[in-house]
Amino acid sequence: MQRLEGLSKLTGAERYLDDEPLEGPLKGCLWGMTVRSPVSRGKITRITYGAGFDWSQFVVVEPSDIPGPNETYLIENDQPVLAPGYVRHMHEAVVLIAHQDRNLLRRAVASVRVDVAPEPPALDFRLTPRPDQIQRGSDNLLKKLQIRKGNIERGFAQAHKIVEGEYETGAQEHVYIEPNAMSAWIEDGPTGDVVVVRGSMQCPYYVLNALKHALKRDESRVRVIQSPTGGGFGGKEDYPSTIALHCALLTLKARRPVKIVYDRSEDMAATTKRHPSLVRHRTAVDQNGKMLAQHIEVILDGGAYVTLSPVVLSRGIIHAAGPYTCENVLIEGKAVLTNSVPYGAFRGFGAPQTIFAVERHMDRIAAALNLDPLQVRRVNLLKDGDTTSTQQVIKGGTDRHALLDQTLHIANYDAHKREAEKFNRTHPYLRRGVGVATVLHGAGFTGNGEVYLNSKVDVAGRPDGSLEVLAASTEMGQGTNTVFTKIAADAAGYDIADVFVGTPDTFRVPNSGPTVASRTVMVVGKLVERAIDELARQVGQNGSPLRGPALKSAIQAWHRANPESELKGRATYQPPPDVKFDDKNYIGDAYATFAWGVCVAAVEVDLRTAAVRVLDFVAAQDIGKVINPVLATGQVQGGVVQAIGWALTEEMKFKDGGMHNNTLTNYIIPTSDDVPSIRVHFHENPYPHGGGGAKGVGELPMDGPAPAILNAVAHATGADPRAIPLTPERLLPLLR
Template structure:
């Protein structure tokens, strides 16, 4: 085996390396420098960037032996003598760190740029980082951070909000930011255990077939293989699912999509595990494929699940308000349009990974980046056939989720293999496997009929939605319900009918995805609103203003909004800023579209709203524990997932506010089912509201306990005590909080309090009343540039106003908004998961085009704070909302720029070019009198 000698971060290294090993593998798995991340293994994402002799290289495909004699610099070597590099400081200060998985690659690419160009402008930064992806930030904060590190005067962009409290409302750094910018942060694949084996999964590779037989003998006898398991080896329930348990752990009689798991193996190395899979023989009887939701609805369509009582229909969701035909009879103008929203992938930067091991007492521990740790525990235990208490789920850092890490991935398989072998087992998905297996965003077709009087008052809306929920239910029921309940948009329309058909097909399952179905319905209704405005001869702002939701309005589900409806304030903020951008005087009309040579420009508007919390009658609760210590710090404990959205900051800020502690004196422990109580799923933008309230109440109870202890010791009424800056103050007496904690322990009163918070009750769809306990609202205006010769569309600017109730941490809030908008841009312009008869064409990152830094627009973010009474300090959820109106705003802008109306996503550049050409030809065609049009 060849010997590799190189210098890594200033230290000489010598080791034997197989010829096929990449530099990233050597750094991570041989040298333990796990700060270098592998996001794709195909030189597409840029996350693996390190410097070799000063040059940035993609280490996932760079042969390790090519670094012979080279100087290699990784993220771990950037800080010197304990002092962070200016880039690392700037990324923290400017909020350019979210999930952190892409952060090392971004920083190392930026380091190479600054080494050759110490004072780059924004254009140079965009060029240098165009091949390094980030799914969380939206890139704006990354650009600001690099400019700041280069010495340019750039202030952190913190949106204007109401005056802060002691801690709440101040821009706060993430507690884990230093670890993320130095490479010390540990994601699942960064963990290793002694004697660890490597698991791999045999996938069906065929979208629909009967399994006739599985032969595993050749795999079992391969040296280095320790276990080969099939369905008959699952000791417990061979089905899992968050709502309906219809997804096989290992398929026994039938496969229903190409990513179905048929067998799993554990071996000494990943290479041997893959070789074992190749030796497993499966005999299939192919079955007809249900390729899309419309086919699934046909009476003669093959059945995906033969025993499901409603055939291929997972669920029919109905929304009724008023009498829709009466409403259309009252309308002067009625339009009907059809829209199509595509299948998309979360494209989180960290591929799925799970590690399982047995403890000395026979329990199973599973390490995984999961959005719902307690749901994982339940499903793992069911498959193993053991009580839940026999399973511990340890949540690791999550390199992006966006809903894609709610369902089970490798957790159960790793646990089964660990039980079978008695050794730790790691299952790491390749990017190909990740794209193949995990749930997607629902492809949805929508028919929208809108009726209005000539004055712009909408009288009725009728929407039909057909959603492709794929081979298994996942969260398709709830996603499509949310699409349906938001199908009439953020408007008070007296007569509404919406019918949604969530259909099983032989495509990959569709489940939770940022926006949770509302992205699709918003694209349709907001496009239709512009089309209705044109039919009425009315401006898009006025039509929306006449019909939007306000306090006292009734939603399409019959919920009366009694408070915290900042939608009109959002619209006002966007319109005012848009007028300022155009330099308009009072009374001058907004210019929606214009031409400059071969370039066409247009502004487009869209509104949106999105529920906070689970709603629909589902119990929504979280339990938090807060403990104070004698050194004066406190810890919050809760099993809620951090995947870049900044939850630890929120919870620490809330506890610090309640206990009167400096923010830096509060730590947060997340997602360990043995050590932290259940915070519920990280979904539905619920964590700030629900887990935030649990933390607030637990901290208040702890404060009351400490106040009582201090009151008795100091002979001061509890209500006169003040908690501030880590001290208790009253009548000139000042006592450190840690001292009061010591007193409490001496008296046998544990300074540790737990609170289970129950969100306000909601009612199921169809029963009237409150279907949700809070809503957030948004208005966005997008400016596009269209090349009329090529059809290329660029988004230049987005003005975005969001009603968030109360901004707990404005710095993290800005990151959520910017990242969401760029994700919405991708949904509009570039992203599509292509399937042909159930077989994905999109099997590598090279075939899935997430937006890069050069496509990221300028974003003007405006914060509206219309507090909700029950939310912590008035806060509502905002994680999903920013991505929802962006596609419709872009499509409406394209129309104002060019006259081309897009009703199918993503925007097809060739279609824009063709239709522009047709319009030009039509204008040039002679009329009957010989003149051109």
């Protein structure tokens, strides 16, 4: 089945928020913009509105205009909607301004001066903060978490060797090609006026909750609608709550519609990024490379507010031990406050950082023992029946050893290795190498997260017998609408032409949870199937569920008998049986299931320039059943290339705590000419509790490329790179 909205995207007919005419509810629309903090930390002493503007013609929103608490509703609500007289990071929102003339507005915003009495910012998360940098508790910690299994001291006492290493990863910008954009207007409703917010987003109900909280309104008086969304990757998970609040505040003050569209430089400077990390490994091994104890420390830079850092840290530490089993494990994680833009969700959500560390560390264990890195992986790789660091018993029937062998075969690993070694003996300045990473990714929310979410999906049977899937899961390029249509059509025995997916609109769709965590097809897709069962039961006779034309006729008959009524089947999340997690002690089934992967990278390093080029890349993935091969392959290829950028070129440069290279000229993402064709192999093993038998696919591809590439660089050059992005500047000193 082809992507439903594909042709309208190819012809440019798809209308993103900034493409829409200012008509209908947006008639008379004002443009909104944000005045931002010029420094990383301090007390705002004065705000000066520039001379030469008639400020009575502008709408200006300050913190006193916020009807409810000046808080962005998330985990701890510590992030203000507008800086309340005190700023904690560069580019933090201070004042909002709106005007009908977009050019005049730009000049007016540029004229506003924010004076701040600066205080010492904490800018390096790796350093213990000085007393004058402490801003939270006694140590600036945002969150601390631990996983403990067995007794690491016992393991270290038996060690043949102890291998240590420190691994670092940098911030990463999402670079969705459509920047953040939001609109807001006011409608009449039965219980008073309704603030409607429509824009580019992943999680309509996150935005709804944020609006309810800060605007002090219940859900009958706030409505959130998703507009076609040009990419997200996590960057439109929590940030849209901020821009939605800004837009809503302006519209409430102006009593006119307002639109805020960020340009690229504002989007890059002011929105969330992937958490930078420092991971330390200390591992006890025997002569064969078998791990006897893993002691892992994970430190994440959380930025200026808590936002999602606790859950990013949680996923990070759960993945930190890799797809291996070890009797004795201690993982200590902390997320640290710094005065930089809050780090947020980004594809992989903490796992790519910790998997980078463990997968690079496996190769370094092999080097320390003079063993083949594949052998070290094989003796530790999880088999069904083994337990993870949280003591989750792995099951599901995927043979990870066979997946590794099969991937090496597809990748011509042995030939690559032989040829590289031969090539390197003769070439004066080019060096080739090959590297492997074996990875896992927990699908869906961590621990009891899915139970707490309690997601719901409705499927409506319409008078003509067709079906409409009503879910809050958003299409942002990954193919939600296409895959839901296919899952619903298969479940109902329908032709895809008779299945529709409704626009996420909180007045129409139930809360099926956020569109994150590789959960949409697996978790919400399963709810789509079950909602159809429920619908079919409602119209069936004697409770027997109907399918295909019989279902269609029964729906039509139901509507004839119940004119003007709505027919809906609803499903609510039920965890698979026997999935139990103790989220206080981090023991048990951290995820209902894992997706598995193996990456093989072949690289070439130019010793003159220290530039690294990926020559060949194979990604093998077990994502359960593949629902749509073109879309699933595209997810893997896109994720791999995004990870290649993270590994090699995407470096966020800071100046005084703010992003200094906030342009695509200076922040370098891969082009078509920088990467090879990404060879994708799916190992299909249907997962019975996932929609259509699928597990999550969105994030797994992000996990393996960075360590596979650095392992290949180490193989090619003999260098020992342990930090990414591995830019030429970072690699050159390692080449001697």
